Amino acid sequence: MAQAGRRPGQTETRERILDAARQRFGAQGYSGATVRGIAADAGVNAALLHHFFGSKQKLFVAAMNIPVDPEVVVPLILSGPVEETGERLVRMFLGFWETPDGRAPFLAMLRSAATSEPAAAMMRQFMEQAVLAKVAEARGIPRTRVAAAAAQMMGVALLRYIVRVPALADATPDELVKLLAPVVQHYLDGDGS
Amino acid sequence: MAQAGRRPGQTETRERILDAARQRFGAQGYSGATVRGIAADAGVNAALLHHFFGSKQKLFVAAMNIPVDPEVVVPLILSGPVEETGERLVRMFLGFWETPDGRAPFLAMLRSAATSEPAAAMMRQFMEQAVLAKVAEARGIPRTRVAAAAAQMMGVALLRYIVRVPALADATPDELVKLLAPVVQHYLDGDGS
Numbered sequence: 001m002a003q004a005g006r007r008p009g010q011t012e013t014r015e016r017i018l019d020a021a022r023q024r025f026g027a028q029g030y031s032g033a034t035v036r037g038i039a040a041d042a043g044v045n046a047a048l049l050h051h052f053f054g055s056k057q058k059l060f061v062a063a064m065n066i067p068v069d070p071e072v073v074v075p076l077i078l079s080g081p082v083e084e085t086g087e088r089l090v091r092m093f094l095g096f097w098e099t100p101d102g103r104a105p106f107l108a109m110l111r112s113a114a115t116s117e118p119a120a121a122m123m124r125q126f127m128e129q130a131v132l133a134k135v136a137e138a139r140g141i142p143r144t145r146v147a148a149a150a151a152q153m154m155g156v157a158l159l160r161y162i163v164r165v166p167a168l169a170d171a172t173p174d175e176l177v178k179l180l181a182p183v184v185q186h187y188l189d190g191d192g193s
Numbered sequence: 194m195a196q197a198g199r200r201p202g203q204t205e206t207r208e209r210i211l212d213a214a215r216q217r218f219g220a221q222g223y224s225g226a227t228v229r230g231i232a233a234d235a236g237v238n239a240a241l242l243h244h245f246f247g248s249k250q251k252l253f254v255a256a257m258n259i260p261v262d263p264e265v266v267v268p269l270i271l272s273g274p275v276e277e278t279g280e281r282l283v284r285m286f287l288g289f290w291e292t293p294d295g296r297a298p299f300l301a302m303l304r305s306a307a308t309s310e311p312a313a314a315m316m317r318q319f320m321e322q323a324v325l326a327k328v329a330e331a332r333g334i335p336r337t338r339v340a341a342a343a344a345q346m347m348g349v350a351l352l353r354y355i356v357r358v359p360a361l362a363d364a365t366p367d368e369l370v371k372l373l374a375p376v377v378q379h380y381l382d383g384d385g386s
Contacts, residue, residue: 111307113356114300124356132360143360147352148372151361152341155348159340163306163317167325167336168344179341183376 014052017042021063026118030060030125057130064122067105068096070130078138086149086185087177093153094173097161107162141190149187152180207245210235214256219311223253223318250323257315260298261289263323271331279342279378280370286346287366290354300355334383342380345373 020041024033035056039049053059061069077089097103112119128143132150136143156176160168168176213234217226228249232242246252254262270282290296305312321336325343329336349369353361361369 114304114307120356124358127356127358128360132358144364144368144372147358147360148349151348151352152345153348154351155344155346156341158347158351159344163313163320165317165320165325165340167321167340171337175337179337183379186376
């Protein structure tokens, strides 16, 4: 009764949009879902949705609790000296994973993708379009090379933070940067060797 | 009633040992469980267990349905020209994962490790002792480098076969070998660069 007659505020509207987004992304995937459709489901117009979230990509990041916004992170990766991209990327990646709170949402995303095809489809399309395609285009290299670099880092996350194999779990972040940065750099240099 | 009075045969004894092994490995991990303890639980002597399975490692591989026996695979990886180890390893790894039947047990192991700490502990100890330590010792390189090579391949498996990111899922095995073999070789060469 306390809320009777209260007008829905910004928080309620935002939550309604996020709920609708989770439904649509879950049912149609990242590519299939449209901002217009999500707005309609939430009973708001597309302009209001844009006011709240800015873009389909940012809406996805918010709805899926993705801990990292590629619209922020990708430019950071690509800024600065080209020959230090590998080191910058590995340091940033380890930074996300190094604390239990930081890695929790990544773990949730990985576990969902490993056990549910709709979750895998969302992660797949999002990674390809929001991360791999953008880095590949900016650097003028094949997406496969960017994906191989991503695979290197995700494999380390798997073995260091989930399986906790001592050979990787006991290494310091600096040791890992020294080990992995040249490989990530090699892929992003795109020299094909 | 059909089985009344029937003496337990080899199959039953084998299954009883495997059940006991799963219990012990689950409760005590790969390092903590002993062949003697497993034999006692199964009501057989250690000599009979050795007759059936040969070693603790082989018993673990059988009990956990691990699709690959490191006692077979590690020597294969280490045989042949040293400068082709990267290519040999990547081809072998992709061979295991390339068919749905081949990757099913790997997927089961990964999913268990990602969601259960006892399963993660078993995978952790087994990888470290049966794979990483042996390759590192044979090559005279730090385990961390072998683990980084393993992480590269497991990350590719994750993105190619589970998340199915197009950049990796659409590549041919030969394209992946060309892309990944130099990196795996680099780690195993141990030149520290």
